[in-house]
Each structure stands twice: as structure tokens, then as C-alpha cells.
Amino acid sequence: MIFPVLLMKLPPKFLLVLSLFQISLGLGWILGYALLSPTIFCYEQAAERFLAGKYQTIRPEGLNTESSIVLQPYDYFNKGQTSQLPVVSLHRESSLNSFAAYPPNPMDYTVLFRHLYEQGARNVYVMSPMTWEEKPDNIVKAAVGYELDRFRHKALGRQMSESSRHAPLPPDWKDLVIPAPNIAGKTDQFPRADRFVGEPPQITTSAPSLGTVVENNDLFSPSPENRVSPPLFIRWGGDIIPTLPLVAALNALDLKPGDVRIIPGDTLFLGGKRSIPLDKYGRIPLAANSSPTILDTKEVIVPVMSGLRPPDTTAVRKLLSSADAVLVSEPSALSDTPDAQSLLAAQTVRSIMGALAPAPAILIPVAPAWVQWIIVLDVLLLSVWALRFQRRGRFITWGLCILFVPFIAWYLFSAHDLWFPVMTPVTAILCVALACSLFPQLSPPSRDAEDEDEEDDDAPSSAGSGAGHVLPQDNLYQEPNEVPIPHHSKRERTDS
Secondary structure, eight states, X not given: OXXXXXXXXXXXXXXXXXXXXXXXXXXXHHHHHHTHHHHXXXXXXXXXXXXXXXXXXXXXXXXXXXXXXXXXXXXXXXXXXXXXXXXXXOOHHHHTTTSSSSSOOHHHHHHHHHHHHHTTOOEEEEOSOOOOSSOOOHHHHHHHHHHXXXXXXXXXXXXXXXXXXXXXXXXXXGGGOOOGGGXXXXXXXXXXXXEEOSOXXXXXXXXXXXXXXXXXXGGGSOOTXXXXXXXXXXXXXXXXXXXHHHHHHHHHTTXXXXXXXXXXTTEEEETTTEEEXXXXXXXXXXXXXXXXXXXXXXXXXOOOGGGOOOOTTOHHHHHHHHOSOEEEEOOSSOOSSOOHHHHHHHHHHHHHHTBOOOOOOEEEOBOOHHHHHHHHHHHHHHHHHGGGSXXXXXXXXXXXXXXXXXXXXXXXXXXXXXXXXXXXXXXXHHHHHHHHHHOGXXXXXXXXXXXXXXXXXXXXXXXXXXXXXXXXXXXXXXXXXXXXXXXXXXXXXXXX
């Protein structure tokens, strides 16, 4: 009962100012949260410009659970030299130096695989079809498969095509499917493949078959001027399958297809170890200095006396033992140069391995709540107090308040790495200004206006008092205290 009595005793002008203050505060916070996204966007743009010289790309991640702005920087590729990646090319000029005939027969591959293993190669990927016109017998098939299976990671490349006859997903590809939750976006631009081309490999091995290229698809054509890789993914039915270069990189990084996260047209994440730009076709840019090292068979197949291993000090052994992958390439036709598709695949693997892990996220914490409240209350008090001024002083005070908030926000961001919801107090100030501009009768009069009103009210009382202070209508020049003179018409005079 006491509070209503005290409230009724307050001056109306004070209650009006208090109500405007409460309305502006409530509308300010409501509209401030409604405009929170543009506020965060402005802070993200400012942070990206501030960090542009330190990182190649910075992607905003929005707010975390603690209301901090999250920015994820990426450098993508090492600025220095990446590790070398050898390609053992079986083109015509090199193969004649070590093999008796061209193309190589199955036993030639047996010798090559054995020497690669003896010289320290761990992961071998054969880009050749591994088929021959004369089918080898079971003993030869087992011998080639035995030497190939000694490597830690191995695979056989297969060409693919798009056809109306949809083949089922190969059994050994079920473990290669990228989980659907790991794909954020549309993959309809990824190349489509429905079946393998040609006969299956004619050897007995546990090495899986991996897709290399899709026939008659321009995305897989080597284009040195574009400096992009072939697609790293293909669509087989409703599944997304990685191609051989990506699987080779995953094996070198000890990752599984389940560790791959895809954002088509944005970024490819390989666990927490690599992050690479990815276009909508599933291609990545090729890193500088990513050309592979070409090895001839005569450099790999060295004489071994009495079963001894080659010396450990040779440059070829050092290269093969430290390589993340070794590609074995045999051109499909007689050629004096290495296979262009194999060289492009090697560049792709080397670019992936040369990519950098994502840098630690950059956090911009929100300003403490008490700081926000102090700034908002101060600004609102100034803006409401400005209603006591004349129009010019009122707008000057509002302008200073509006400029004060961005200045404080800039200071908190640049000096203390804090972000402040600028739109909240600015919206509150604009609500007060808008209410006063659209509804001037709601704003209390200024002090000068009150003085003028008081003077107008006191003017009649100071002029005098009495019964004769009102002049009759027919005697405009009569003195205030003079007795009025009666007027008689002509008819009254003739009657008298």
C-alpha cells in the first residue's frame, strides 16, 4: 500500500521520463537480440580483416555455447618443400633397360614388387590394369600376389564408367563409403560411376581395387594450367566413394573414410590432421612444388648378390623408404613418357600430404554482463536526460550517445579482444529518439518552454484587477476604471 501512495506523489514528468526509460530499455534488448546476427557478422568481418595477413583463409563458425565468436583459420599448404613422392614408371624407354620385353609380363611385376619391398617401400599402389592377353597360370598369379601382399597398404587402380546398367557396389567398397552425417551439402556435382571398365586383375591378391578415373569425363583430364586435382570422390548409386589418391593419403595418415568430413564447395577435412579447399566437383588445388619424382625400373631393380639387401645409403632407398606412397604406372599404350594420369594422381597425393592441420580456433569472448549493463544504462540515462533540452541540444546529445557506443565496442574489441552487442544499445537510443520524434506530445517540455508558459500564465494577473478590466464591445478605448457612458438610440430620443 505504501508503494502506490509514493508512486502517486511523484511528479508526472518524472513518471513520464521513467516510463520512456523502461520502454526504451525493453525495446532495445528485444530488438538487439533480433539484430544479433548482423552484429556478429560485423564483428566477424572486422576479425577477418585483422587476421588476413596471418592466415590464408578464415572461416567464421558463429557462436559457441559460451557466446564467444569462433573463427577457424586455415593455411592449407606448407610454404616449404613437402616430402617427395616417387612414381615408378614402366613406360617404354625405362622398361627396356630392365625387362626383356614390353609390356612387362607377370613375372616382371614379381621382380619389381620384391625390389620395392626390399628397398623399404611400405605403401604401393598399382595404376596398371594387371591384365594380360595370355592369362597367367595359378602359380604365377600367386607369386605376383604374394610379393604385392607384403606391403602394408596396397591397392590396384581400376577405371570406371557411367552406364545405364547399374552394377551393385563392389563388396570391398563397403568400408570405403563416406558416412552420410559427414557430408554437409549437396554432392550432385560429384562425378558419377556405375561400373568398372575391363576385366578384373588377373592376380591372386588381397589388395582391393580402387577407382582412378571415369571414362569420358572431362573432370579427370589432366589440365596443368588449372592446377587442380581430379575429383577425389565419385557417386556410386547413393554412396560417396573416395578415389585412389585420397585413399592413399588416408592410409599414410592412418585415417579411415569415417574420419573424412566433406563440405562440397568449401573444405575437405581429414580428421584433425588436414584441411584442404574443396570445390563442388570434389577437386582440390594442387600445391606448389608437388611434382612427383620419376623412377625408372633400372633405378629400382638393382643387383642383389647372394640374397643380400641393397645398401641402405643409396638415394633411391632413402626415397622409397621415406615416401608416403609409391605409384607404379604402366601406360595403356606404347609411350616414351610416363602416364599423365599417374603423374596427376601423384601430385594429388603429395598436395594432400602437404596440407596443414587446422589451426586452433580463435575465440572472441563476449564482454562481461556487468560491463554491458553499465554501458547500456549510462547511454539510456543520457538519451532520456536529453529530453529536457531544446531540439538542437536534444539531437546533439543523442548523436553523441550513438557515436559513444561504437567507440566503446571498438575499444573493447581492439584492446581486450571482447565483443559487445552494439545493436542493443544503439537500438534502444533509436527507440527513444523515434518515440520523441513521432510523438512529441509524449516528451516533457524543456526548461525554456516551461519558463515561457509560466510568463504567459502570470501576464493577466499582473495587469490589474477589478470589475472594469473587461472592456465592452462598443467602447474599445475606455479606460479600465472609468464608468461606462450609456448610449441611446434615435428612437429613444424622439420619444422623450
